[in-house]
Amino acid sequence: MLLQYAVVANFTDFGLYSPVYKVIIHHMNIHMILLSGGSGKRLWPLSNEIRSKQFLRVLGYGSGGHESMLQRVFRQLRAEFSGAHVVVATGAAQREQILSQLGDFVDIVSEPQRRDTFPAIALATTFLHDRCGSPDDDVVVVLPVDVFTEQHYFTTLGRMCEVVEAGGAELVLMGIAPTFVSSRFGYMVPGEPADGYAHIERFVEKPSLELATDLIAGGALWNGGVFAFRLGYLMEIVRSHVGNLSFSDLHETYGTLEKTSFDYAVVEKATSVAMVPYDGMWKDLGTWDALAQEIGPQGIGEQLLSASTEGTVVVNELEIPVVVAGTRNLIIAASPDGILVSDAQPGSELKPLVDTLKHPPRFEQLRWGTRTVLERAQDRQDTAGETRVVELAALQEAPISCAMGTNLIMVCSTGRGSWTIGGDTRQVEPGTTIRVAGGASGVLYSGEGLRIVEIVVPNVENV
Numbered sequence: 414m415l416l417q418y419a420v421v422a423n424f425t426d427f428g429l430y431s432p433v434y435k436v437i438i439h440h441m442n443i444h445m446i447l448l449s450g451g452s453g454k455r456l457w458p459l460s461n462e463i464r465s466k467q468f469l470r471v472l473g474y475g476s477g478g479h480e481s482m483l484q485r486v487f488r489q490l491r492a493e494f495s496g497a498h499v500v501v502a503t504g505a506a507q508r509e510q511i512l513s514q515l516g517d518f519v520d521i522v523s524e525p526q527r528r529d530t531f532p533a534i535a536l537a538t539t540f541l542h543d544r545c546g547s548p549d550d551d552v553v554v555v556l557p558v559d560v561f562t563e564q565h566y567f568t569t570l571g572r573m574c575e576v577v578e579a580g581g582a583e584l585v586l587m588g589i590a591p592t593f594v595s596s597r598f599g600y601m602v603p604g605e606p607a608d609g610y611a612h613i614e615r616f617v618e619k620p621s622l623e624l625a626t627d628l629i630a631g632g633a634l635w636n637g638g639v640f641a642f643r644l645g646y647l648m649e650i651v652r653s654h655v656g657n658l659s660f661s662d663l664h665e666t667y668g669t670l671e672k673t674s675f676d677y678a679v680v681e682k683a684t685s686v687a688m689v690p691y692d693g694m695w696k697d698l699g700t701w702d703a704l705a706q707e708i709g710p711q712g713i714g715e716q717l718l719s720a721s722t723e724g725t726v727v728v729n730e731l732e733i734p735v736v737v738a739g740t741r742n743l744i745i746a747a748s749p750d751g752i753l754v755s756d757a758q759p760g761s762e763l764k765p766l767v768d769t770l771k772h773p774p775r776f777e778q779l780r781w782g783t784r785t786v787l788e789r790a791q792d793r794q795d796t797a798g799e800t801r802v803v804e805l806a807a808l809q810e811a812p813i814s815c816a817m818g819t820n821l822i823m824v825c826s827t828g829r830g831s832w833t834i835g836g837d838t839r840q841v842e843p844g845t846t847i848r849v850a851g852g853a854s855g856v857l858y859s860g861e862g863l864r865i866v867e868i869v870v871p872n873v874e875n876v
Contacts, residue, residue, distance in 0.1 A: 442552065448556070449467060457751065459750075464510065467558050471708055492567070499518070501520070501558065509778070528672050538647050549648065550645065556640075576689060583646050585689060586641075586689075602631065611690075612686065613688050637691065640675065640679075705744050715729055721738065744757050775787075780809075810859065820869075822849075827864040
């Protein structure tokens with residue numbers, strides 16, 4: 414991937430680098446690995462184990478539109494690195510959602526199971542080496558997919574690539590200028606400054622508040638969890654951990670890998686490591702109080718707030734209105750998976766409560782559209798029945814399948830398309846009913862978009 418970009422940064426505010434770094438134009442092959450994970454419990458009921466926070470379309474964009482954290486990061490990345498190769502490292506459960514939001518503009522490397530950041534990055538870099546045929550001199554940047562930041566952050570990524578390409582260090586990290594004293598982050602203490610970067614003197618992981626105060630006073634920066642290196646550098650480290658395995662072999666034996674972080678396996682052992690500072694906005698939107706500040710008082714979805722309501726943010730994914738009267742500083746979120754009413758103060762104990770819920774998620778975002786469960790029922794023989802709404806976007810196709818022991822009834826409410834089962838193809842329009850026997854499978858095609866009500870019932874005669 415041939416890339417051309419410009420870097421303009423002023424680091425004088427850090428007291429580390431006196432000159433303004435001038436515009437540099439270079440060409441290099443760059444690969445961006447976006448790490449996508451998370452279980453989504455802190456933003457329930459919108460997020461869950463299959464729809465993590467980075468997929469929620471709740472961030473304002475354009476004229477009244479909304480985008481997800483994933484879409485926002487990808488858009489910002491493309492604005493700075495128009496030609497870079499993007500790979501998303503994620504769990505298999507998130508693959509469909511990534512494809513639905515980014516399409517075929519990225520490669521996806523799916524982990525068979527979660528093994529922490531080092532195995533995930535090792536799998537993605539092996540993919541670049543084996544499946545993409547990328548040379549060892551190519552530059553790789555690893556960053557989280559759910560970062561909420563400004564465009565200058567991505568300019569800083571460009572500067573990190575420059576340092577790697579120039580041989581300033583084998584491993585380059587991003588240092589975030591602290592905006593408050595915190596014990597939740599790792600800290601990096603810089604050594605003597607070089608040309609727009611500094612080698613790292615030492616790392617301090619999640620210090621006490623007292624020590625964090627001293628570190629910040631001494632010029633320490635937060636570890637932003639962003640790494641840049643040449644592909645060959647990390648491939649040598651990967652081989653030292655797992656041997657000379659191909660991508661296929663590494664994927665097959667992935668579950669046997671030790672659960673360990675990239676910081677522990679690579680960063681803390683590196684002998685040539687530097688950092689480039691970033692001094693702009695950088696937020697974690699992983700809690701409702703933080704996310705509500707970005708959504709703003711206008712909220713999202715159908716809602717009616719009384720004039721006496723203050724400081725209340727409503728996010729409504731349902732097709733029924735939410736009416737709020739006389740409340741102060743509340744967060745109200747409604748989705749097919751439940752309804753949340755919480756105070757807007759940080760630190761609300763949501764996760765322990767959600768952990769006690771036993772209901773599987775009712776909403777899924779897939780490559781071709783969405784599936785929402787309306788009702789789940791159990792009959793006396795303990796056989797599950799289910800009613801759900803399936804919505805296909807225009808010009809998409811979705812699989813039709815029916816498990817053994819059940820029958821599937823599909824009724825089209827809106828839209829037009831066709832369905833094919835066992836070589837038999839028929840048109841679909843409002844009122845069309847499709848009956849699928851247990852064990853059968855096929856494909857549903859959408860022309861102008863389709864809305865289908867599906868009913869799964871136990872396998873009985875004359876359904």
